[in-house]
Amino acid sequence: MAAVQVNKDLLRAQFVGKSLNEVITPTAILDLAKIEANCNLMLDAAERLQLSWRAHIKTHKTEELTRLQVGDKSSGPVNLIVSTIIEAEKLVPLLKEYRDKGRKINVLYSFPLYASCLDRLACVSAELGAGALSVMIDHVDQVPLLASLASKSGGNPPLVFLKVNVGTNRAGIIPGSPASNALIDALLASEEAGSSVLLGVYCHAGHSYAARKDWEAMGILGAEFEALKQVAEVVRDKRAPGKDPLVLSVGATPTATTIQHPDLASTDSASNGHDTSGVNGNTNGADILTTVPTQHLKALLKTLKASSFALEVHAGVYPTLDIQQLAAHARDLSLLNSSMIGISILADVASVYPARGPNNATEAVVNAGSIALGREPCQEPDGKRYSAWGLVMPWGALANSQPVPGADFPEVHGGWQVAKISQEHGVLRWVGRKEDEAALSVGQRVRIWPNHSCIASAGHAYYLIVDSRNVGREDEVIDVWPKWNGW
Incomplete structure (x- = not known):
């Protein structure tokens, strides 16, 4: 049977208006500015080439992002893909709405x-x-x-x-x-x-x-x-x-x-x-x-x-993107880079362990393990280029010190990475020169880009929505989108 869906109004009352430093963790964050831009890139490209477009919703499982994927104000066909039957069932009201509008x-x-x-x-x-x-x-x-x-x-x-x-x-x-x-x-x-x-x-x-x-x-x-x-x-x-x-x-x-x-x-x-x-x-x-x-x-x-x-x-995964997509280099840096990733997992640093890792690297434990981040590696057969379970995003205290993956990723990668995961624990490790290490402290919050956003999302009942276009209020929760979890 269908899973119980959390109530959007109750969630909005609990979270909207709060800062990301005030909400519970671990939790999944979507940046509206980035996912809108990614959706529009796809819609525009399909229209230019006169190709039909069919949006997969399995990554996010929400009504709100589905609307962005099909162009809510468009008059064109609404073609969708689901991976679970509950997704199809939950889409029925939205599809009826579009059908009644002539789509x-x-x-x-x-x-x-x-x-x-x-x-x-x-x-x-x-x-x-x-x-x-x-x-x-x-x-x-x-x-x-x-x-x-x-x-x-x-x-x-x-x-x-x-x-x-x-x-x-x-x-x-x-x-x-x-x-x-x-x-x-x-x-x-x-x-x-x-x-x-x-x-x-x-x-x-x-x-x-x-x-x-x-x-x-x-x-x-x-x-x-x-x-x-x-x-x-x-x-x-x-x-x-x-x-x-x-x-x-x-x-x-x-x-x-x-x-x-x-x-x-x-x-x-x-x-x-x-x-x-x-x-x-x-x-x-x-x-x-x-x-x-x-x-x-x-x-x-x-x-x-x-x-x-x-x-x-x-x-399906193109609205949020993730580390796997950066590794695949499907497009060049002008159309595919870390600034376009629309999903992150917010977590707390619970402890820090200087010199515990390989080559005396600092490690830290966060409250986001395999359930919050997923356990899906990038496809790196030799295991030498990138074997982490996610990368820490340059945000908050790390905004100016955490490196981002570039044109040579995944062959070259550095900074704070999720080196190990168990069910609830994620172990961050600094990769790179010791003298370049960006300091982490107990009680600090981090946002982690997951390897695969579809799998990472599956562990969360809802997304907290922020909008990086809101200058000075980039970390303010503006909405909450419940997910259609279950089968």
């Missing part, structure tokens, strides 16, 4: 369909109406569930994305495989029987998080489109005529955000000084190897549009 709505449950989720998804579909619910299919044995879902939802056939594996190996079919061809046949039969509507093909390039060069993820974006094109062409050749164009939905925050590259929006073939080197890959899920500049991607988008496919990008 086309659709929410995708982005997990392969299984029997025990049908009743709850059917309720969402029944409330929102025909065409509003999409589901994910990647195995022929899931296809019979579509008829049951349509029946339970009052006759609304679900829209279906065929999930394609482009190398992450988490879920999805391999393009060109016997399993892929069998699944295509089964889905087309389901569509002809009126049990579903095949919306398109979908992939998630989670392996793009391991990229480490500026704009490298752009090549992976091209590989995503190429893989989906291979599957979609098979579907198109077998499908009955007169259907809507298939949607090719690609994305993960590293790949999706590369559409912000300035050259993609221009007709000039010059690189404007930006490093457009990247990687591409074959379409059978193998590793990514070859270079694809912006001009190749521009040509690919043009070809796909001319082939009567509808092109869609999706992403």
Whole structure:
């Protein structure tokens, strides 16, 4: 069953108007200025390139940030992705609001369909109406569930994305495989029987998080489109005529955000000084190897549009960003740097231990461990470049002394880092020259940028909202956003 949601009015009465030095810790903080800016960058890029946009809400699980992701005042379609059914259930009032304003709505449950989720998804579909619910299919044995879902939802056939594996190996079919061809046949039969509507093909390039060069993820974006094109062409050749164009939905925050590259929006073939080197890959899920500049991607988008496919990008962590995104270098420093990270975890320094760490480094313990920060490392196979669980943000007493990750991160990193975590304890360690050490004291407060904001957020019931545009009141809580935790 759904988890109990904390009351927003009570939270606002408790926190709004207080300073971050007055609230309880550990707690998750969002900077409204930064997440608004990150959302607008994505909306503007998708509009410039005439790409459909589908926002994933799993990172934050809030109504307020969902509104920013889809452009609250826009008149365009509202396409969303959820990872838990409770997210879809909690979105129903907002989607009804947008539907009543004339916006086309659709929410995708982005997990392969299984029997025990049908009743709850059917309720969402029944409330929102025909065409509003999409589901994910990647195995022929899931296809019979579509008829049951349509029946339970009052006759609304679900829209279906065929999930394609482009190398992450988490879920999805391999393009060109016997399993892929069998699944295509089964889905087309389901569509002809009126049990579903095949919306398109979908992939998630989670392996793009391991990229480490500026704009490298752009090549992976091209590989995503190429893989989906291979599957979609098979579907198109077998499908009955007169259907809507298939949607090719690609994305993960590293790949999706590369559409912000300035050259993609221009007709000039010059690189404007930006490093457009990247990687591409074959379409059978193998590793990514070859270079694809912006001009190749521009040509690919043009070809796909001319082939009567509808092109869609999706992403989720881009509004908040995190340390993993800085490590991936999906964009250059002008469009991806630490000043754009919109989430931090506020914690108290409970004790300080001089010379306890390696090479006599100072350590300190804070009241934010794995439950408050998450336990997800950056993808650093050798463990040599960055192995911490978060970086301390330059804020408060550390505003002018804590270094920030730069163009050479994660190969080079220094300052106060979360070196170790247990359930409630986080151990900070100074990395760098002893003479440069920024002093920490017992009772001091710090804000920590987490490695992965999705996982860090999961340990918190709400976000305290600040706005760095409020000069002189940057640390004042202006709102509280309850989260839709649970499943």
